Amino acid sequence: MKIGVLALQGAVSEHIRSLEQSGAEAVMVKDVRDLDGLDGLVLPGGESTMMRRIMDRYGLFEAIQTFAGQKPIFGTCAGLILMAKKIEGKQGPHLGVLDIDVKRNAFGRQVDSFEANLQIKEISENYTGVFIRAPYIKSVGDQVDVLATVDDHIVACRQDRFLACAFHPELTEDPAMHQYFVHMVEEES
Numbered sequence: 701m702k703i704g705v706l707a708l709q710g711a712v713s714e715h716i717r718s719l720e721q722s723g724a725e726a727v728m729v730k731d732v733r734d735l736d737g738l739d740g741l742v743l744p745g746g747e748s749t750m751m752r753r754i755m756d757r758y759g760l761f762e763a764i765q766t767f768a769g770q771k772p773i774f775g776t777c778a779g780l781i782l783m784a785k786k787i788e789g790k791q792g793p794h795l796g797v798l799d800i801d802v803k804r805n806a807f808g809r810q811v812d813s814f815e816a817n818l819q820i821k822e823i824s825e826n827y828t829g830v831f832i833r834a835p836y837i838k839s840v841g842d843q844v845d846v847l848a849t850v851d852d853h854i855v856a857c858r859q860d861r862f863l864a865c866a867f868h869p870e871l872t873e874d875p876a877m878h879q880y881f882v883h884m885v886e887e888e889s
Contacts, residue, residue, distance in 0.1 A: 701885050704729035704738045706764075708754045709746025710778065714870035718878040724885070732763045740772040740885035743779030745832070745868055748804070751778055752794050761795075768797045772861040772888050774881040780864040781835055788838065798862045799841030806836040806853065806866075818867075820848040820856055824876045829855065829867035836866050861888055 705715045707728035719726035719742070729735060741764070743751075755761040767773070775783040775798070782794040786801035807814070813832045820827050829850070837854035840846060848856035848865070856865040863884060869877035 701725065701739050701882055701889070702727065702737060703740040703742065703882070703885060704734060705742045705744060706751075706755075706760075706779075708751050708760075710744030710776075711868065711870045712744060715742050715744055715776075715878075718870050718875045719882065721875045722879040722882040724878075724882045729760075730758075732759050735763055735767055738767070738771065739889055740774070740881065741767060742881070743773060743775040743782050744870070745777035745779065748778040748781040748794065751782060765795055765797075768795060768862075772863070772881065772885050773797065774877075774884075775862075775864040776870065777832065777834055777866060777868055780837075780866055783862060783864055784837075785841075798857070798859055798864055799844050800854075800857060800859075800864070801838045801840075802835045803838050804835050805833050807831055807834045809833060816850050816867075818848045818850065818855070820876070821845070823847065823880045824874070827874060827876060828872050829865075829869075830871045831855075831867050834866045837864075858884075 701724040716726040783798040784802040788803045844859040
């Protein structure tokens with residue numbers, strides 16, 4: 701399995717480490733050519749609006765939309781926002797591939813960052829979620845499976861070949877989320 705990590709912002713090397721620990725070959729994606737031959741893609745955290753601008757500048761936006769029509773994608777934090785069909789306070793989505801409505805910076809500012817013990821359906825009974833300026837999912841469509849919540853807010857979900865979480869799994873030593881995504885990619889191949 702060869703999985704790319706969008707290398708525009710965020711903890712790219714940490715995602716690569718977690719993917720490699722999970723048995724995948726992991727590569728950085730900086731331009732359209734880097735998508736060739738990939739079996740899956742991770743959209744990391746960062747600032748979603750800035751990531752979209754950079755994607756547009758380098759022609760990655762349309763290429764990733766095309767990729768999403770064929771291959772699995774895992775979005776974390778800002779990556780989740782990029783994948784959402786609806787974003788509170790914003791007209792229109794970015795990629796719009798995941799039938800969810802999200803609230804950006806829902807848990808507060810940087811100083812409000814926190815960790816929470818999560819039960820993640822099919823993945824882990826005791827997972828430490830690292831939340832940094834995190835969004836949460838306000839609602840999901842009928843085809844979306846809710847995987848985890850914090851204080852009754854949805855923070856992880858799956859829809860077909862798309863996986864998303866509001867936290868940063870790459871900032872823990874637990875590769876369970878990445879292992880789950882690698883398994884999803886294997887199932888699609």
